[in-house]
Amino acid sequence: MAEPAVSAGKNPVLIRIEDLRRDFTVGSRTVSALAGVSLDIRRGQTVAVVGESGSGKTTLGNQILGIDQPTSGRILFEGREITATRDTDMRRRIQVVQQSPYTTLNPKRSLRQILDLPIAIHSNRSRRERRDRVAELLEIVGVPADFMERHPYMLSGGQRQRVALARALAPEPDVIVLDEPTSSLDVSVQARILQMLVDLQSQYQLTYLFITHDLSVVRNIADEVVVLYRGYVVERGATTELFSNPQHRYNAMLLSSIPVVSEPEEALKPSWDWDGDVLGIEPSVGAACPFLPRCPHAVALCDQGVPPLVAATPTHLHACRNPRGPGAACRE
């Protein structure tokens, strides 16, 4: 699919995703978790992928990690195709932090064992050097090195998430896929983890793919945002533009649902007709805008195929046939 390029930032493109599709067969039906997703991830940037559950966020992360294979489309890393196979070094360069730190750390292993494995696989360090590296990693994420022989159950949720981050850092990656890394944590702990992510990014020139449904976090951490709806990219571009001037109606709905804590934030939320939304509607299948069944702003054109991405500005794309318009004030 030809589409306009988003030129957000001058950093070179690290990962390019071209028309990625992933179909799952459910009974006699085919569901597209990803229905032709294209995007560029630039080195040193944070790209946030947002959307409701079932929008394909995690499937996209899994494709980049190589955990899952796409039905069609390509993934390029520094221009090299890594869609089908990747060597050990390629796998080293892309790591992951998953959502729940309660289920992603092996309860039978000590922190030392948990962190030792990726180091042993991806380096030639001796046992003693690996032990020093484990201590160093724990210090980097703010966990005392003498916790090394402890097991995950002895740690708090925040500490476990730090250990999960240390495990991702262990093989010295270029990219970390962060899949809802703070959504199971209290705000006070979340704030600390976010600060650490930002510090680590600048220290090690990391690139983040930040998968989340928390738009308030995205606003403060991401350079670029990709809004997914039922496997389609419905809007993407520079963070400030997507928040200050949302174009796609789905993006407006997401923004208006954020519970905020102050008047100035309330003023930034687009209005949304909540009573116009209906529950229990079956997904449409590729013949129309995927958001059509829920959209109170639909026009006649909206059922004429899936709308393509068009540029609102050079750094802001959307796929809406009845967008909110260029100068739409946030309160309509």
Added chain:
Amino acid sequence: MSAEPILAVEDLHLRIRQFEGEAHILNGVSLRLGAGERVALVGESGCGKSSTALIAMGLMNSGNMSVDGRVMLEGTDLLGLGEREWRNIRGRQISMVFQDPGAALNPVFTVGDQLATAIRRGDPGTSLAEAQERAAEALRHVHVVDSERVLASYPFQLSGGLNQRILITMALVNRPRVVVADEPGSALDVTVQEQTLRLMKALTDEVGAAVLLITHNLGVVRTFAQRVYVMYSGTIVEEAETARLFETPRHPYTKALLAAVPRLTGEGLPQPIPGQVPDYTNPPAGCRFQPRCPHARADCVDPPFAEPEPGHRVRCVLGD
């Protein structure tokens, strides 16, 4: 707040005997709900919010616990009641909406069976057929299209948002005076959470039920509640009307919680709160927030409640 509270929790203490010693989980919690009032109880995990709710529902007592204080529902002290008496109150005069809709519904009964059971619990004279008819009506009332199919479904066949809607319907179907809602919608998408809260507001208004909303999300508090209690480490540290609390938070803990929330205005990263909720078996003497407080000073011992403005109470030696 109206003069006569419908639910009043008075000087509630919860102590649990553990291997490490006695944990003093709730340390004199008092809160009041006026008839039809929406009140939030907010704080970090582990500060005693859910314990307070479970005690008020008569769902927390075992051999190693001791509960002191009073929970008055329209003049009756609920703490002294036996299980038989509770059955006439729970689900009829006071009901609860739990956090995880997938786990709160029984997976081996259909939604229709569970709703009908709740209806017959409230009104034992109802026949099964009548109860099922009322269940269908209740679902249509909360805008569930295709209510026949939904009633015949098991919870795992339905979406989280729909299950949450059913739980709320179930909690309100007997027109209780008080609903305790523990993080409703927080396990769901933000769009579904918004719809859930709107539904809760509309239904409780209609029935005239008061709501005690337990949450850690200050944004949810601001959109839903009329009055707020801020809880820290088993103690209420601040109480105010919602608008006032967000305009002029007075307790250092409330201020710290607000500063930890990422803002939509994009002011950069939120500020973490240093330290963590203290160990309950050996809590710091006096103000339990003192070890984490940027304004702590030598006389931070056992602060009383100050009332700098009518209805705005704060437990801090600084007084503001």
